[in-house]
Amino acid sequence: ISFRAQFTWAQSRLLWASILWNLLYSVLWLYSSTRRSGMTQFAVVLESSILASTILWSIALHVDMVVGAQRVVQAKVLSGEVAAMKRLMDLACDVTVELDEGLCIVEAVPRLMAMLTLDPNLSARGVALQQFMPSEEDRLRFEHVLRSCGVAGEGMEPGVLHVTMRASGGTLLNVEIFYVRFYALGERR
DSSP: OOOHHHHHHHHHHHHHHHHHHHHHHHHHHHHHHHHHOOOOHHHHHHHHHHHHHHHHHHHHHHHHHHHHHHHHHHHHHHHHHHHHHHHHHHOOSOOOOBBBSSSSBSSSHHHHHHHHHOTTSSTTOOGGGGOOOOHHHHHHHHHHHHHTTTOSOOOOOOOOEEEEEEEEGEEEEEEEEOOOOOOEEEEEO
């Protein structure tokens, strides 16, 4: 983060030095040209317009660079917060599963598959987590709670949900699902 911010700051100082140099050079050139050659009023207006547009474009470039640097820093902070949240969930829970907006499992979770099927080599990637819930009531409540969590205006409150999941051999497991919604770059999870 600091390298990107310093690099942008160095670019910003260079940009402002260039603006000041161009301004000084243009004013001096304009002054000397009008004194020496009796430059026409049209040429003075044209040169002044070019100078003004150069300054405006330089300011716009500077603002764009600052906004870009802020976005890079915000993205780094957000990814750090998401990583910390995932690590905390890993410490507190037996299994941590990341779901997409469709409530499907995002990546392979060997610990989940070992818990439910006794075969950690199976992949549940792309499978809806509620498929492991035998009770229609649990599935509907799970979908309702997770889809409404973090809806605009309601905040992004974490919560807990009690459901029953089916393991291998038909064994029913009463589980607590701790959930929190977060935004990955470009999508909501």
